[in-house]
Amino acid sequence: MSADGLPWRIASWLIPLVVAIVFHEVAHGWVARAFGDPTAARLGRLSLNPIRHVDPIGTVALPLLLAVTGAPVFGWAKPVPVVARRLRHPRVQMMLVALAGPGINLALAAVTVLLLAQIGGGEPPGGVAGQFVLANLFNFLLINVFLAIFNLIPLPPFDGGHVVEGLLPRSAVPAWQRLARFAFPILILLLLVIPMLAPQLNVVGRVVAPIAWTVIRTLLGAVGLA
Numbered sequence: 001m002s003a004d005g006l007p008w009r010i011a012s013w014l015i016p017l018v019v020a021i022v023f024h025e026v027a028h029g030w031v032a033r034a035f036g037d038p039t040a041a042r043l044g045r046l047s048l049n050p051i052r053h054v055d056p057i058g059t060v061a062l063p064l065l066l067a068v069t070g071a072p073v074f075g076w077a078k079p080v081p082v083v084a085r086r087l088r089h090p091r092v093q094m095m096l097v098a099l100a101g102p103g104i105n106l107a108l109a110a111v112t113v114l115l116l117a118q119i120g121g122g123e124p125p126g127g128v129a130g131q132f133v134l135a136n137l138f139n140f141l142l143i144n145v146f147l148a149i150f151n152l153i154p155l156p157p158f159d160g161g162h163v164v165e166g167l168l169p170r171s172a173v174p175a176w177q178r179l180a181r182f183a184f185p186i187l188i189l190l191l192l193v194i195p196m197l198a199p200q201l202n203v204v205g206r207v208v209a210p211i212a213w214t215v216i217r218t219l220l221g222a223v224g225l226a
Contacts, residue, residue, distance in 0.1 A: 010064060012132065016140035017063050020105060020147055021077045022053050027104035028097055029080040035093040037086035045080045053077040079157075091166045098162035102148035109144040109219060112137055117223035141216065149212045153190070153203065157183030 026048060029040030040046055045053070054060065058076035087093040116137055154160040156179055165176050195202040220226035 008132070008135075012135040013139055013143075014063055016136050016143050017075055018050050018054075018059060020108065020140065020143045021059065021075060022048055022050050023104050023108060024101040024147060024151070025053050025077045025080045027100040028082060031097045031100040032080075032082045032087065035097065036088045037083050039083050039086065040080045043081060053080075095163045095166035098159040098166075101159050102151050105144040105148035105151075106215075109141050109148070109215075112141045112144065113219045113223055113225070116141070116220075117225060141219070142212075145215050145219075146208070146212045149208050149215065150204065153208070155186055155190075156180035157187060 026046055029046045032039070033041050033046070050059075055076060055078045063075040082094070082097055084090045084094045087097070116134075119134065119137070151158050152160040152163075154164045156162075156176075161176075161180065165173060168176055190203055195205065200206070217226050
């Protein structure tokens with residue numbers, strides 16, 4: 001597998017993406033179970049086996065298309081089911097369940113930076129295998145940070161939308177939940193329609209990306225790699 005070939009590009013992005021989004025979803029289920037909701041556990045969704053979480057579009061087709069075209073790679077898995085009414089303190093704990101996904105991604109990013117520092121501080125990995133590992137680690141760092149920041153957008157269907165719901169007055173929650181019914185159109189608008197029609201309103205490019213790159217530079221700088 002050549003380091004500049006298409007299989008390399010696909011593998012070096014798809015592998016870290018799948019790992020990152022699986023941990024993201026499972027973290028929601030872990031925290032929900034700790035707070036009293038066993039739904040994800042009973043459905044077998046607390047497994048780290050990617051097959052249990054694969055969404056044909058978000059986990060496979062879209063990331064492959066983006067990798068092939070050289071565009072920034074992102075994706076999603078099947079959401080882990082959480083039943084808020086089963087939580088002991090639904091409003092507060094649902095916010096913590098939502099934040100668990102971005103939280104685990106940032107934790108994974110920090111661990112990855114430590115691994116990159118160990119590699120950078122010693123003999124650089126040699127050969128195609130070593131370069132592949134290094135590429136996967138660097139892409140894993142990028143994906144985890146972008147996935148965390150992206151999911152904190154304060155709108156449904158993102159985790160940030162659940163946080164907003166928990167902070168709203170109770171009287172405003174039904175209207176917010178009605179907005180959540182349009183989660184998929186909102187996703188399409190943010191990712192595809194608005195960037196094409198009004199680049200100056202591109203939330204991902206103008207808000208998410210600058211924050212994510214600041215976090216990445218800060219993490220790398222903390223271990224002397226930036």
